[in-house]
Amino acid sequence: MSLIELFILAVGLSMDAFAVAVCKGLSMQRLNKKHALIIGLYFGGFQAGMPLIGYFLGYHFKEAITSVDHWIAFILLVLIGANMVKESFCRCDEEELDPSVDFKTMAVLAVATSIDALAVGVTLAFLSVHIVPAVSFIGIITFLLSVAGVKAGNLFGMKYKSKAEFAGGVILIVMGAKILIEHLFF
Secondary structure (H helix, E strand, C coil), rough: CHHHHHHHHHHHHHHHHHHHHHHHHHHCCCCCCHHHHHHHHHHHHHHHHHHHHHHHHHHHHHHHHHHHHHHHHHHHHHHHHHHHHHHCCCCHHHHHHCCCCCCCHHHHHHHHHHHHHHHHHHHHCCCCCCCHHHHHHHHHHHHHHHHHHHHHHHHHHHHHHHHHHHHHHHHHHHHHHHHHHHHHCC
């Protein structure tokens, strides 16, 4: 997987976190830089940790399913992407509009926005990826986009939330299709 492909994957994965960060920013009367950094750390940390867990789970089963790994990657990425596209048409629920950054609130949101990264981690086990740099990159991109999302939410409100989530879903679907096409035809 090239650096550009990894960047595109990281951006696609981070769009759920970005969308929730926009909602967090929307709920703040004034931009709180400390809260923006905390939100970025939670989302970036979980987005890095979950694919690492998925990678190790997938790695243990790699030998048993190598002949269909491209189909697994394709199906997982398309399902995750389709779900993100579907969710892009929904509005922030009240829980996401809570300005709180306490451990319980943020842990729940971070896990919820990174479940798809767990499945992508399984996919990464079947590709030639150096996992530690890859998940570090995913975490950093998510951190940066989450902090930017808080700021954007505080400045612009809900205008960009659904567009970001839609774009993230499309990116994951395209990545899944690319993996399948490369394995079937090249």
